[in-house]
Amino acid sequence: MSTVDELVxxxxxxxxxxxxxxxxxxxxxxxxxxxxxxxxxxLRNVVTIAHEGGHAVVALLSGRKLNxxxxxxxxxxxxxxxxxxxxxxxxxxxxxxxxxVSLLGLGGAWLVAADLAQxxxxxxxxxxxxxxxxxxxxxxVLSVLVTGGVLVAVSWLATPAWQALxxxxxxxxxxxxxxxxxxxxxxxxxxxRAPDSDADQLARLTGVPAAMWLLCWYLIGVVAxxxxxxxxxxxxxx
Numbered sequence: 134m135s136t137v138d139e140l141v142x143x144x145x146x147x148x149x150x151x152x153x154x155x156x157x158x159x160x161x162x163x164x165x166x167x168x169x170x171x172x173x174x175x176l177r178n179v180v181t182i183a184h185e186g187g188h189a190v191v192a193l194l195s196g197r198k199l200n201x202x203x204x205x206x207x208x209x210x211x212x213x214x215x216x217x218x219x220x221x222x223x224x225x226x227x228x229x230x231x232x233x234v235s236l237l238g239l240g241g242a243w244l245v246a247a248d249l250a251q252x253x254x255x256x257x258x259x260x261x262x263x264x265x266x267x268x269x270x271x272x273x274v275l276s277v278l279v280t281g282g283v284l285v286a287v288s289w290l291a292t293p294a295w296q297a298l299x300x301x302x303x304x305x306x307x308x309x310x311x312x313x314x315x316x317x318x319x320x321x322x323x324x325x326r327a328p329d330s331d332a333d334q335l336a337r338l339t340g341v342p343a344a345m346w347l348l349c350w351y352l353i354g355v356v357a358x359x360x361x362x363x364x365x366x367x368x369x370x371x
Contacts, residue, residue, distance in 0.1 A: 153366045159298055160365065163305030167313055177208040178276045180234050180310045186264050187233020188212035188226055195222035202264065204273035219338055227331045227338070231315055231350040235357035238307030241300060242361035248369045250300040254288040257303075301365055308361045312354040319347055 166172045185202050189212050192199050197216035204210045212230075216222055244253040261281040268274050287299045321327040322343065332343035332350075 155298065156301060156365045156368050159301045160305045160362065163302055164309050166306060167309040173313070174208065176306070177310070177314075178204065179280055179306070180314060181208050181210045182261070182264070182276060182280060183234040183237050183307060183311075184230040184314070185210040185212045186260065187229040187231075187236075189214075189264070189267060190233075191229035192216075192222070192226040195225050197222050197226060199267055201269035202267045202273060203270045204268065204276045205270075206272050210273075224335065224338055227335050228346070230331055231311070232353045232357075234307055234314075235311030235354040238304050238311060239357040239361045239364075241304035241307065242364040245297060245300045245304055246364040246367045248297075250293070250296040251288065253300045253303075254284050254296065258284050258288070297368060301368055304361060304365060308354075308358045311357065312351065315347060315351050315354065322347075 166176055181204055185204065189199050189202055192212065192214040195216075197214040200213040200215055202210065202212050212226075214226060241253050241257075244250065244256075258281055261277050261284070265274065265277050265281075268277060287296060291299060318327060318330055318332065322330065322332070327333065330343070332346040335341065335346045336343040
């Protein structure tokens, strides 16, 4: 208990440190972007890119053949891979989408805290270039190109201080944005509107209730948010 108390006191002190004002402001902006009904429908495309990218990467790592990725204007997406219709590879592929968003945000937070914002930008751009090769529809190509174009512009035109702030904003956005779709899926399922969701497919493959998969994803997202917030509060002052 004393260890927990010490961590709480340490984190509280960091929150109140004026040097962390930039990180806190950027985090607040990201939270507004995620919660706002005007900005979320557009920016959710970025979350979908990360989600489908997670499916694609794990499909390849598990030995499946990636056939293509589609991103739609309603911010839904579809990753198609060929392989066994059951077994660990299929389970891991279905499992990967929702946590991928939060884990990418966590990785970005670590790079920002390590003063490697430029590295984060080029890694993200590289991943988008690779993903572009798997996109199979026009809207998907447009979404990836626009997202990549913004990152390229920040990398080429922004000063190091602004790069750090933009990368912090991106990380916060993914950390917060990784949680909202899980809540949206829970509400859709309660109305019977998502019978073939990742959670429902996992339930049919494993026998573990879909609600448990939602809880698992939510816990991963919350842990990633807490740890990522901790790292972002340690970002170099700008």
